[in-house]
Amino acid sequence: MTAVLFDFSGTLFRVESTESWLRAALNDTGQALPEPRLKAAAAALEAAGALPGGANPVELPEDLAGLWAVRDKSAELHRAAYTGLTRRVPLPDPGLYDALYERHMDPQAWAPYPDAAEVLRTLRERGIGVAVVSNIGWDLRPVFRAHGLDRYVDAYALSYEHGVQKPDPRLFSVACAALGADPRQVVMVGDSKEADGGAAALGCQVHFVEHLPVTERPDALLPVLDLVG
Template sequence: MIKGVMFDFSGTLFRIESAAKWLRAVVADAGLAVSEDELDACVSGLEEFGAQPGGVPPRQVPPHLEGLWRERDLTAERHRAAFTAMAREAGLPAADLAEALYERSQVSGAWQPYPDAEATLRALRERGIPVAVISNIGWDMRPVFRDHGVDDLVDAYFLSFECGVKKPDPRIFQMACDKLGVAPGDALMVGDEPIADSGAAALGCQVHLLDPLPVDRRPSALAEVLQLL
């Protein structure tokens, strides 16, 4: 019987804006005149190097950034350094846009909750099932939950840069189970990363994986979680 549920953040409860919208917002704020062709090429580069936090994973990581990239979620400093470095590899219209892009990725308006996220979290609260959010991340995304009106539906957050350990290490899942007061065998982990989120299975937790589709293409996958209880 499931007595506690753990959720991933990006690609599970929320999804960041498209890379094109992300870049265009920053270019507009900077007052730069950039051609459509240059914008399109830059978006392709950002996606190639996985430079958007919460966006598509990189198709390549330059050798000189491999170490930093592997450890990006362990501290706020490494996270910023890794993503801004990858953004610079993408051929930005202006070099200082790398920092502006990183800052944009932490703005609540850049994130959208999945259509059924609030209803699912509220249903769990009504059933008395505690909820934790576990994320490999380098910044505090609690304001995103607050600004979208769902922070009161989450009992605890376990963020890799705060915990000093990241998924799939079983320790971060154990921390969450301990906080929620449930045995791992009575906990469900819901996420979108097969390797990272399936680390919970090593403790005996059930794991349910979702497809991190854009929000307009995944209207009800989270609600299906309620059927697993």
């Protein structure tokens, strides 16, 4: 194998909890909620699937279904889909809906999995190309820079920058081309069999990890080092 493609959310990084997300947005806007109301609002936001990178909606509203299906094809669609879900939950200030969306793009809202740095560093030392392939509506590069991992990434293929989202093989093809790698000598690592499994159409080997909290997944990325030899 000459290169490895990694998904972002749920693979290399995990977003903060919905409660932490709401607390941060309240703090950023100088607001507060009584603890019972805060916890109830966080639970409602969780059920709504309002946090990008978090849980999917328990029940997707019919009027947002079409938007949800293509949400990662542009920055505008992504914001519209997620703020649409967030607005299903009553909050004390209308400004909080945009504040929540802005918060999820803050590098502080994301934590790398415990073994991410070791795996990325080792791949660099072995001369293995690395690209991040993500369905996303915003530039995640600052997250990698803030956590000191950008030095190990050679290329990014982000859905909103190309107007195409996984599992469409074209997004994986963009990443392989950027690395100068033959897809048949590439491993795609991700947490979604539906989305990340699309790389198999190009001939890539696919390796899946579970989308778990960082404290519950200390070493799931390490087997990738065995796959590339």
